Amino acid sequence: MATPPLPAYLDTAVVVAAVVACYRFAVSPVVRVLARRPAPVMVIATLVLAAPLAFRPPPEPGTVRWLVVFVIVLLTWRGATNDYDVTLPVRPQRRHKLSLLLFAVASSLWPPALLAWLAVYCGRLRGWQHHAMMPLRLLKAYLAWFLVAAVVDRPGSTAGLLLVLGCVSLSHYVKPTWSKARLGPRPWSWAWHNRTHYLMASAYAWGWARFLSAETMSRLLRQARVVDRPVNLLTMAVEGAGLVAFLDRRLLIATLAATALFNLVVALASGILFWENIGTNIALAITVALLPGAACETAFGWPAALIGLVVILLSVADLLWQPWHLGWWDSPFTARVHWQVETASGATQGLYNDFMCPYEREFGRVLGYFLTDEPIVHGHLGIVWDRRLRDLLVQADGDRERLRALKRAYGRTQRDEKRSAEHIAFLSTMFTRLNGGARKSPLPRWLRRLKAPGGQLYRWGDLPAYRGEEPVRRITIRYEERCYRPETSDFVLLADHVVQEIDLLPPTNDQEITSCARSSSTAVPTSESS
Numbered sequence: 001m002a003t004p005p006l007p008a009y010l011d012t013a014v015v016v017a018a019v020v021a022c023y024r025f026a027v028s029p030v031v032r033v034l035a036r037r038p039a040p041v042m043v044i045a046t047l048v049l050a051a052p053l054a055f056r057p058p059p060e061p062g063t064v065r066w067l068v069v070f071v072i073v074l075l076t077w078r079g080a081t082n083d084y085d086v087t088l089p090v091r092p093q094r095r096h097k098l099s100l101l102l103f104a105v106a107s108s109l110w111p112p113a114l115l116a117w118l119a120v121y122c123g124r125l126r127g128w129q130h131h132a133m134m135p136l137r138l139l140k141a142y143l144a145w146f147l148v149a150a151v152v153d154r155p156g157s158t159a160g161l162l163l164v165l166g167c168v169s170l171s172h173y174v175k176p177t178w179s180k181a182r183l184g185p186r187p188w189s190w191a192w193h194n195r196t197h198y199l200m201a202s203a204y205a206w207g208w209a210r211f212l213s214a215e216t217m218s219r220l221l222r223q224a225r226v227v228d229r230p231v232n233l234l235t236m237a238v239e240g241a242g243l244v245a246f247l248d249r250r251l252l253i254a255t256l257a258a259t260a261l262f263n264l265v266v267a268l269a270s271g272i273l274f275w276e277n278i279g280t281n282i283a284l285a286i287t288v289a290l291l292p293g294a295a296c297e298t299a300f301g302w303p304a305a306l307i308g309l310v311v312i313l314l315s316v317a318d319l320l321w322q323p324w325h326l327g328w329w330d331s332p333f334t335a336r337v338h339w340q341v342e343t344a345s346g347a348t349q350g351l352y353n354d355f356m357c358p359y360e361r362e363f364g365r366v367l368g369y370f371l372t373d374e375p376i377v378h379g380h381l382g383i384v385w386d387r388r389l390r391d392l393l394v395q396a397d398g399d400r401e402r403l404r405a406l407k408r409a410y411g412r413t414q415r416d417e418k419r420s421a422e423h424i425a426f427l428s429t430m431f432t433r434l435n436g437g438a439r440k441s442p443l444p445r446w447l448r449r450l451k452a453p454g455g456q457l458y459r460w461g462d463l464p465a466y467r468g469e470e471p472v473r474r475i476t477i478r479y480e481e482r483c484y485r486p487e488t489s490d491f492v493l494l495a496d497h498v499v500q501e502i503d504l505l506p507p508t509n510d511q512e513i514t515s516c517a518r519s520s521s522t523a524v525p526t527s528e529s530s
Helices: 008-035 039-055 064-081 090-109 111-124 130-151 157-181 189-193 197-206 214-243 249-270 275-290 293-299 302-316 360-364 387-396 400-410 417-435 445-450 510-520
Strands: 333-343 348-350 472-485 490-503
Touching: 008 039, 008 111, 008 130, 008 157, 008 293, 008 302, 039 111, 064 090, 064 111, 064 130, 064 157, 064 275, 090 111, 111 130, 130 157, 130 275, 157 189, 157 214, 157 249, 157 275, 157 293, 157 302, 189 214, 197 214, 197 249, 197 333, 197 472, 197 490, 214 249, 214 302, 214 490, 249 275, 293 302, 387 400, 417 472, 417 490
Parallel strands: none
Antiparallel strands: 333 348, 333 472, 472 490
């Protein structure tokens, strides 16, 4: 495709600059403010802010309109079908889900209603979490474009919109590869020295794919370690491709498709499922392919690539939006807190993170370290940020004394009595109410399979999963350490002891339950910083 003359890109550059400025200084601050306001105030503020646009002809985004509707539907599905937090009053949560559905319909017809939709999703329904950040930012960018295009009609409007949306998506991959390049003394140190198959081993120990036998997983790991370096190099290539993706339409489509495939491989290897990113990037790639060339010709070529590069670098520097770093060293050692229950019939079952929805992400990661006095040396799935520590963990090879010494030297105890008390109150209240017949899912039983998937797929363990079939009489919280031994390709259980037992007794009155609910409302983190 021939590159248009340079002056043709000036309008596109102006649109891009105006949109990212509107995103950074108008849309994001307003959404944050509205998310903390009562529903009537939020609706009135949305109408007041958007009222002037009713007197101007709406801008025409073309095929991009269907991309935005798809993303709204995707995220509304998640917000509307997530379980209730039964420790809190259910009626307001039901109203929030209903209002999310209503604002989703309104936003599909009238984009300024996205202000209210974003406020409900991010604030009331705790939607501002890692796996939904990219599609949420894409919606905020579209809203910023709509506001700019409604006020200033420029010839490069559609091309500018496509550039911004592409930058929003691809910056969430460029930032991680930049972080990986900074982990070692050389930009390629991570690609050359990280042992990515340790991530698979840690995910298996954490609770992913435990339907496979340990012998089967050991065979898979022996085969996977051979391709560590090629996979690492390919990972950095896919993540970094966004820097040049706007040179050509076909290159952008290929890059978006590659990121979707990359996220799928990550899910298969580690149980971390970015399904929102996969769906959004596939939809964006289809949108790019369907847009007429005349509408978006200035979105491609070396001047467009330069504009995109500036926007992506500004976002990597946290000056526009703030993608996560996602750069670390994988280690074969994991320490995790596990929850299990004893049912009324005496059966012992695992309490896995999917049952703990709407907090499945928190219960799938590192929640619970505040319950134990053990020093913790790593993050989620055994990740560390010091290559020397990673090497020492590998060299320990499952030796308890050497690992204990490493924990003393590098670890940090996260014991917190206040958080422990809040957590115990949260679990006690939750299961007391479930035992009493409280409804956990907003969906009727015959529609439960239509619930949106979670993002942390650690739903297996040494015990059969608890699914709520019968009441719970005791909750046991255990601290466990496992290590994958690279030399022998086997898994070793190093520690397994009880840190807390909670006996569920009938509450004396409704006031006791209400008191527990209030104290437990901060027991689990519910959202992430924007």
